[in-house]
Amino acid sequence: MQMGYVDEVLQRVKSQNGEQKEFNQAVQEVLESLRPVIEQDEAKYRKQAILERLTTPDRQLLFRVSWVDDQGQTQVNNAYRVQFNNAIGPYKGGLRLHPSVNLSIIKFLGFEQIFKNALTGLPIGGGKGGCDFDPKGKSDREIMAFCQSFMTELAKYIGADMDVPAGDIGTGAREIGYLFGQYKRLKGVYEGVLTGKGLEFGGSLVRTEATGYGLLYLVDALLRDHEQTLKGKVIAVSGAGNVAIYAIKKAQELGAKVVTCSDSTGWIYDPEGIDLELLREVKEVKRERLTAYAENRPSAQYHEGRGVWQVKVDVALPCATQNELALEDAKQLVANGVLAVAEGANMPTTLEATKYFQENGVLFVPGKAANAGGVAVSALEMSQNSERLSWTFAETDEKLKAIMENIYYTIKDAAKEYGVADDFVLGANIAGFKKVATAMQAQGVY
Structure with missing residues (x-):
């Protein structure tokens, strides 16, 4: 058989x-x-x-990055770019700089990116890249030396209509600037080859806020469609980086109270609601651990290790890293009456935890739908670069909101079509797959 x-x-x-x-x-x-x-x-x-x-990438690139540190010592890192599928547009996906980076992680992210990008409704394919370089504790000169060496090799394989990388963990405005400068120097052209650029040289407003804001726009649409509202809801957020901070900001604007956040060493429970300005000062300005938040906020409790998901909340938003929300965490959230879980990070929920949420009536939205706001605004940045335009914050934010609401209804309709209403994992995968598969079939075998 x-x-x-x-x-x-x-x-x-x-x-x-x-x-x-x-x-x-x-x-x-x-x-x-x-x-x-x-x-x-x-x-x-x-x-x-x-x-x-x-499931087989179009191209898998592994290359060496050699650079010289401030002590004059030559350092060597492993770098990757996986160009997964370009059936509906140029490869699009971030560059992750973190010691944990390996081929498996880059391939997982690139594979997910195919479907995420398809769901945005914009013409972008799936890819991802990165390096096991750690930008933490490095001087600006060391970051520049690394980025210039990295781009010297990467530039052979990317372009505005071929492959457009973006930022990711460890790759912020500083790194994108150095990478863009080296690409321009090598190629002799000024084009929108990278997104997440500074506003002064082709960047887009809302890009910094996009993933966190987009997550809440989708959750807002999800709850409204189920006769609920974000107003008055208590929310647990994990992470304290870019996605978490702007998810907290938008949640507060929409009337919710966020009571947790976390970093790599511990987590905060603040029953009065996270003080966003203090959190930004600690994490973005001073780049300190969350202990500094607790020291300056009497209502906050700091705990070492993991534990965000044990707090009783209405909505859970994992915004840190892959597989951070396991089966035992899901059981605790369900026992505490959680209504909805939406992924702000890439695959932060294990397969077992996802299944448990679905079996217990929790509205669960996977990252390929819920955190698509970042790549959506990256694609909008590409459009602005191509047209030599710069949209206002309000214009771009309005487009982002419309894209995220459309994603919600797209995955809802796909799930309903196949007889599994509210299975948003199935809905997201099917909707993304059908678009990409149709394009692949139309273009023949290549």
């Missing part, structure tokens, strides 16, 4: 990428939810090898 097509491809992916746990996890989550679509016309998808082509 012939194995089913989805199972066949899952087996193939695992045999070829055995040690790449993050990538295997992402592929399994997506392909399992695509079964209703694939089984409708399995012979066609199999004949055209759509799933094999979708």
Whole structure:
């Protein structure tokens, strides 16, 4: 008896990428939810090898980055760029600078990016890159030396109509500026090859706020569609970086109270609500640990380690890193009566936790839909660069809000079409897949 097509491809992916746990996890989550679509016309998808082509990157680049530190010592890092799929537009996805970066993580992020980018409704394909370089504690000169070496190799494979990287963990405005300057120097052209640039040289307003704001715009649409509202809701947020900070800001603007945040060493519970200005001063200005927040906020309690998800809240927004919300955390949240969980980070919820939420009636929205605001505004930055325009904050924010609300209704409708109302994981995967697969089929085998 012939194995089913989805199972066949899952087996193939695992045999070829055995040690790449993050990538295997992402592929399994997506392909399992695509079964209703694939089984409708399995012979066609199999004949055209759509799933094999979708789970195999167009290109995987691994290269060395050598640079000299302030002591005159030459340092060597491993860098990656995975160009996954460009069926609907140029490859688009961030560059992550963090010691944890490896090929599995970059492939998982690039694979997720295919569907996330498709859901935005904008013409962008999926890719991702990064390096095991740690920008923390480095001088500006060291950051510049690294970025210039990194771009010297990366520039061979990217371009405004080919592959447009962006920022990610560890890659902020400073790093993007150095990368852009080196690309311009090497290529001799001024084009929108990177997004997340400074406003002075082609950046877009709202880009800094985009992922956090977009997350709340989608949650707001989700709750309103279920006869709820954000006003008066208590929210748990993990993380204390860019996404978390602007998620907290927009949640407060929409009338909710956020009572937690976290960093790599501990977490804060503030029953009076997070003091956003103090949090920004601690994390963005002084770059200190959250202990400094607790020292300056009498109502705040600081705890070492993990624990954000044990607090009783209405909505949970994981905004830190992959697999931070496990099954035991999900059980605690459900026991405390959580209504909705939406991912602000990439795959922060384990497969077991996701399943538990769904089985217990929690409205769960995956990152490929909920955190698409960042790449959406990156694509809007590309549009502004191409047209030599600069939109106002209000114009861009309005476009972002419309995109996120459209994503919600797109994934809702896809789930409903396949008889599983409110299964937003299935809805997001199916909606993204159908758009990309249709484009692949139209363009032939390549």
